[in-house]
Amino acid sequence: MKQLQTADYIVFFIYFVAVSLYGYYIYRKKKAQTTDSKDFFLAEGSLTWWAIGASLIASNISAEHFIGMSGSGFALGLAISSYEWMAAATLIIVAIFIIPVYLKNKIYTMPQFLAKRYSDSVSSIMAIFWLLVYVFVNLTSIIYLGALAISSISTISFGWSVFALVLFALFVTLGGMKVIGYTDVVQVLVLIIGGLVTTYLALTLLSDQFGFGKDILKGLSILRKEAPEHFHMIFKPSNPYYKDLPGISVLVGGMLVNNLAYWGCNQYIVQRALGADLKTARKGILFAAFLKLLVPVIAVLPGIVMYVLHSRGMFHAEMADVAGVVKPDHAYPTLMNLLPSGLKGVAFAALTAAVVASLAGKANSISTIFSLDIYKKHINKNASEKKMVGIGKWVVIVSLTIAALIAPALKSLDQAYQFIQEYVGFISPGVLAIFLLGFYWKRTTTAAAMTGALLTIPLSTVLKFLPEWTGGLFPDYPFLDRMGITFVVITATMVVMSLVKPSQAVKDEQSIIKVDTSMFKINAGFAFGSIIIMGILTALYTVFW
Numbered sequence: 001m002k003q004l005q006t007a008d009y010i011v012f013f014i015y016f017v018a019v020s021l022y023g024y025y026i027y028r029k030k031k032a033q034t035t036d037s038k039d040f041f042l043a044e045g046s047l048t049w050w051a052i053g054a055s056l057i058a059s060n061i062s063a064e065h066f067i068g069m070s071g072s073g074f075a076l077g078l079a080i081s082s083y084e085w086m087a088a089a090t091l092i093i094v095a096i097f098i099i100p101v102y103l104k105n106k107i108y109t110m111p112q113f114l115a116k117r118y119s120d121s122v123s124s125i126m127a128i129f130w131l132l133v134y135v136f137v138n139l140t141s142i143i144y145l146g147a148l149a150i151s152s153i154s155t156i157s158f159g160w161s162v163f164a165l166v167l168f169a170l171f172v173t174l175g176g177m178k179v180i181g182y183t184d185v186v187q188v189l190v191l192i193i194g195g196l197v198t199t200y201l202a203l204t205l206l207s208d209q210f211g212f213g214k215d216i217l218k219g220l221s222i223l224r225k226e227a228p229e230h231f232h233m234i235f236k237p238s239n240p241y242y243k244d245l246p247g248i249s250v251l252v253g254g255m256l257v258n259n260l261a262y263w264g265c266n267q268y269i270v271q272r273a274l275g276a277d278l279k280t281a282r283k284g285i286l287f288a289a290f291l292k293l294l295v296p297v298i299a300v301l302p303g304i305v306m307y308v309l310h311s312r313g314m315f316h317a318e319m320a321d322v323a324g325v326v327k328p329d330h331a332y333p334t335l336m337n338l339l340p341s342g343l344k345g346v347a348f349a350a351l352t353a354a355v356v357a358s359l360a361g362k363a364n365s366i367s368t369i370f371s372l373d374i375y376k377k378h379i380n381k382n383a384s385e386k387k388m389v390g391i392g393k394w395v396v397i398v399s400l401t402i403a404a405l406i407a408p409a410l411k412s413l414d415q416a417y418q419f420i421q422e423y424v425g426f427i428s429p430g431v432l433a434i435f436l437l438g439f440y441w442k443r444t445t446t447a448a449a450m451t452g453a454l455l456t457i458p459l460s461t462v463l464k465f466l467p468e469w470t471g472g473l474f475p476d477y478p479f480l481d482r483m484g485i486t487f488v489v490i491t492a493t494m495v496v497m498s499l500v501k502p503s504q505a506v507k508d509e510q511s512i513i514k515v516d517t518s519m520f521k522i523n524a525g526f527a528f529g530s531i532i533i534m535g536i537l538t539a540l541y542t543v544f545w
Helices: 006-029 037-042 049-060 063-075 078-097 099-104 110-117 120-153 158-173 177-209 216-226 254-264 278-299 301-311 328-336 343-379 385-412 416-424 428-440 446-469 479-500 524-543
Strands: none
Touching: 006 158, 006 177, 006 343, 049 177, 049 278, 049 343, 063 078, 063 120, 063 278, 063 301, 063 328, 063 343, 078 099, 078 254, 078 278, 078 524, 099 278, 110 120, 110 343, 110 428, 120 158, 120 328, 120 343, 120 385, 120 416, 120 428, 120 446, 158 343, 158 385, 177 216, 177 278, 177 301, 177 328, 177 343, 216 301, 254 428, 254 479, 278 301, 278 524, 301 328, 328 343, 343 385, 428 446, 428 479, 446 479
16 A cells, blocks of 8 residues: 555654754764864764764665665566675775775875875866766665655655655755764664565565465575576576676676775765774774675565566556556565555665665765865865855755756666666776776876876767667677776776876875885784675575576
8 A cells, every 4th residue: 555654654753853863962962073174074083883884884775775776686686686795895805905095195085086196187077077977876866766765655746755855865964974974873773674674574475475374484485486587696698687787797897897986986985984093994894894795685685576476467557657567666665565554664764764874975975075176176275164064065955956856857767776887887997997006006197097087988988879879880788898898998098108108297295195015904803704704705606606
């Protein structure tokens, strides 16, 4: 039934009040520091490891997972989990080899690193690219999917759902990174509990439909028996969905490029760890890696359950649009509507928590990049700390407003999760090439970095549309393969340019990025946790290959 009952509203109200009061408590507790720009944007030195880990996941998981990834689970199966499970492995790499570089060199924003390592021109170009992608792809899609879900399980219209989400996100975001970081702990707890409740309902419903009562373990066995094609992690070229997840590329190709760029060179994510010491940052990132292993359980399995139920003739009307076309992204909202009164409120709160946390984190990152790397550098170099915080708050308001106005235009999408991955992937290969060479190869020149920055979007665009423009004369590569090809081409171009015309400029001591092998040493606890994660991943890919 598309309506929240009294019990659901009570549960949601408790969640809303708890998050609001906790956020206000953190804000009041740290109010004396909120006029300091680094404290407002980064919460420097005040986030614990569990707050960092929870904030990483809360910012990462959104409606694109609950709605978009469930939709891809319906269409593609468990293979879509590679984005989550490979991210767990990537987080370990980031914690060992990338975070130490930022912390050692006191890097607070990604454009700051580019300015220090290369030049202000490279920094400004990439800052603009990031702002455009964050506002027009990330923020917009998060708002769209969140509003789609809320309007699907309640009587609230799509437009009012957009308004409510943006208003709630503004309340959290304007308190600064401390409020975001600590409220994210509550948000993660809510979204995991709510997600597990929904998964439990889905599996018991499946078991019941097959005449075995509400047996969750039986539901899991039925799932594998009824949809065996949905339990392969690595697709073959003959698979109709190979273009979405191209075989081995999800392990060592474009998926690695995608994940390293996202988790290691992305202000939105890395920002959570930049205000901490190395030990705290690493513990937080490892905690996030463990949480990533859980995401497919709460996001992908429900989509596969809905696929099996739909295949048996159920929910045809609910899963289709007005033209009768099956829409995979309707899977999760349809399932949520089956929840009993009270539990639907828990799932509703979980979904809202995921959306609001992601919106807050993304808006804060947009605000950070614009304020520190555009406004302070190019508009008002003498801006006071108070002025910077004020500008940051206005940027939050403007960016969320723009995204809210654009969000309804995404209604034509079938799998929004794949849309997000593909179009963010237009800049990811260039970003990763510029950062990795900037970290580890001192001979990389500013001219090479500038070329890489300017080349990434045109090259990605050509690889995507050339087959269409030439009538099929050129191969139509899957977008993950295009990301891998673009990364290799840009890296090779930058290496050749740096060798052919080496830089003659001698940088002063303040502008040199310091990297030494001692930075990459890890303690026994981190090593043990990493081995456990890699062991679990090996087992999962062995069983579901």
